[in-house]
Structure formats: structure tokens, C-alpha cells
Amino acid sequence: MRTSSNPAFRNLPSSGGYASFQHGGQAAGYDPYPSAPPTAERPITVDDVVLKTTAALGTVILAGVLTAMSGPAMYALALPAALVGIGIAIFMCFRPKPSAALTLIYSAAQGVVLGALTGLFESIPQLQGIGVQAIIGTAAVFIGMLIVYKTGAIRVTPRLTKMVVAGVIGAGVLMLANLLVGFFVPGGLGLRSGWMGIGIGLLFIVIAAFTLLLEFDQADEMVRAGYPAKWAWFTAFGLVASLVWLYVEILRLLALLREE
Template identity: 55%
Template sequence: MRTSSNPVFRQLSGNGQGGYAGFGYQGQQQTGYGYPSAPPTAADRPMTIDDVVTKTAATLGTTVVVGGLSAAFLPPGVALLGAIVGLVLALIISFRQSTNPALILAYAAAEGVFLGAITKVIDYLVPGVAVQAVIGTVVVFATMLVVYRTGAVKVTPRLTKWIIGATMGAFALIVLNLLMSFFGLNLGVRGNGPLAIIVSLVFIGIAAFNLLLDFDQADRAIRAGAPARFAWFIAFGLMVTLVWLYVEILNLLAQLQRN
């Protein structure tokens, strides 16, 4: 199985005898007499596309609702708190490959606080940009879903390697720029200017192609018979990509309208 460039999905590969992604699902386990030892629970039944859709909708809905409340009632300063909490939860969920709904919804809520706060600030500076960013994110998501479903772009090992490398490079650049800013240095990849706009466009493209890999991982998990509870983990992975995509589109639109 190929590995996604999304950090959440990198360890999601079937291992033949151990089930999918270490969750150990192999259908009903047989006793020594050839009979099922116990019927699978609802959480252990094979995952379906409906499971992915409903869990993703619940996760995304939590982010949207909390984001709206954050923008309406919380001070902009909570953006940093939301970002830190979201990062910590993301690392915990990723390394543990957790399918705990409470943990994943907590991550969605933290991201809602973060996104709501930064959206409030940017939309104040550039009125109307928030709605445009939401529409842009939806359009990119729908477009990449159509591209994947129609097979217009095949998720091949070569493409996967390119996207993984591009994603790692993008995050390395973001971290480097952040570290340099602590010393009063600006690489020009954020803020206003032609270079910042180009970087934002490239990042949006990388995030969009990450969606292809996320769709492919969900498709493969379903075909591999992953347990239904694993849909929560896939929903989390999609949210990681969508948060990045929205932030980059919001940043790009703000730059274009302020120039």
C-alpha cells in the first residue's frame, strides 16, 4: 500500500496477517472447532463509505460550529491557544492512530477555535474574504474528489513520492520562516509581495493533491476491510488537510485584496 503525504496517513498500510493499519480486523475469528468465537461488534464490522462520510461530516461540523462561536464571542488571542491544543492533539492522534471519537472531536473543536479567531481578524482587515475562502475550499475539495473518482489523475507511487516530498518541503519552509521571524528576519514567504503570493499558490496546490492521497487511503481502507471505527481516523486525516487548505486560501485571498 502506498503511503500518503498527509502525516496522519503515513503508517496506514495493511500487513497481511495483522489486519489494516494495526487494528487487527480480519472478520470473525474462528475457534478451534471452526465456528465463530463471537460476532463482531458494530465498531468491528467492515468500514463503508457511509461511515467515512458521516464521521467526516461530524468532525467538520464540529469545527464549523466552534469556529462560528469563536469568531462571535472569543477574543482573537485564543487563536494561539487553539493552534497549540490542536497541534498537541493531532500529534497524539497521529502517533497512537487513535479512533477515539472524543479525542478527534476535541481536535476538531480546537481547530475551530483557531480558525474562528484568525478568520475574525483577517475578515476585519479584508471584509468578505472569509466567505470567499470557505467557498474556495469547498470548490477545491469538490474538484479534487471529482478528479479522483473519474480517474483523471491516477494516484501512482511516483505521484505519491512527489507529493510527500513537496509536503515535507512546504512544512520545512513554514517552520524555518517561523523560526527566522523570532530573530526579526523575514524570508518573504508570508505577508505581502509577489514571492508570498507564489508560495501561497504552491501550498494550495500541494494541499489539493494531498486530498487525492487522502481519498485513496480511505478507498483502500474500505477495500481492505478496516473496522468501522477506523472511519474516525480517516475523518481526522481529511480535517488536517482541509484546515491547511483553508488557511492557505484565506491567506492568499487576503494578500490579493490588500495589494
């Protein structure tokens, strides 16, 4: 399976009952995808991926709506929820195993963070209604990238994968640098404000959108390789992580556009 933008996918099992699996006419002896672990369990299907991803996203939305409706008193939960989410993400990256419990807890934690963030934005008079716009924007990008993937308008190649992964790493380095400088200089490097913030936001939205292509491809290859059905939870985790990032970037971009 191709290396995904989600670091967790890069550590998937690479040996097992499907060691001879080839894709796209690759030459014998070159297997760029991990083999499905040997198992007697029912193999994963597209329906499994859809149902598990729907459950995870439903958890994000429910937790987000409840947090946003609860008011500022509940926004304090955003910090511990963010730490829980980061902890689970790191754990899943270094120990890539399917887990319904961890995926749903991660989704709930991310929902709390998004709900608090959206609630804070909505509390500013000129930003009211921004949450609905961000949801619509995120859904539109998701559907658009799914259509692009299914029609083959953009093929997920090793070169594209490397470019997207490099973009994700670069985005992480930029944001970390901006955060660290922000401790000493107000506004940090200025990457998240003004016209530079708008440009960076658009770039990050494009990168996040392309990570969805990699996640779709990853799910397809799991189905082709015959992974056990429980791995649909792992796919759901990756898709939720990409969509959460996409939503946050769209929310921030809309806020900056309204301020200009």
C-alpha cells in the same frame, strides 16, 4: 495502503487478517498497503467515512463561527487551541488509532483557530467578506479534487504519493525556517508577503489539494481492506487536517491579492 501525506497514515497497522490483500495487480509477495486488523466488528463503508467526516467538519465550522462571532475577547483562545491541535496531531501520528473523542476535540480546536484568524482578517475594512470567499474556495477545491479522483483523471500512484509527501515536508521546512528567521528579521524570509507570498500561497494550495487525493485513496483502501467501521474517525481526522491547511492558505492568498 499507500503512504499518505498525513504522517499518521504512514504508521497504520501492517499485519493482521488481511495479510494477503493485493491492489492493482501487484506481484505476489509485494503488499504496499497495511492489512486490516483482525476483528469481528462491522467493516468500514463509504457512508461511515462520509458521516464521520461530516460530523468532524461540522464541529470545525460550529467552533469557528462561534469564535468569530464572539469578538476579539475570544481570539485569545486561538493560541491554546492551536497547541491542543498540534498535540493531538502529533499523538495521532505516532499512535495511529481511531478515536471519535480526539477527532472531535481536534476539530473543535482547529475551528477556534480558524474562527479567530478569520475574525482578525474580517476586522480589516478592505478584507471584509474574505471568510465567505475562503469557505467557497475551499469547498470548490474539495469538490474538484473529489471529481478528479473519482473519474480517475489523476491516479494516486506511489510516485505521486512520494512527490506530495516531499511537497508537504518541504512546505513545513520553509515555514519553520521563515518563522525562526522572523524572530530576528521582520517578515522573516519574506515568503508570506508580496508577490513571493502569492506564489508560495498558490504552491501550497496545490500541495494541499493533492493531499486530498491521497486521503480519498486512503479511505478507499480502508474500505477495500475491510477495516473496522471505527476507523472512519481516523479518516475524518486526516481529511479535516488537509482541509484546514487548504482553508488557511486560501484565506492568506485572498488577503494578499486584495492588498496588491
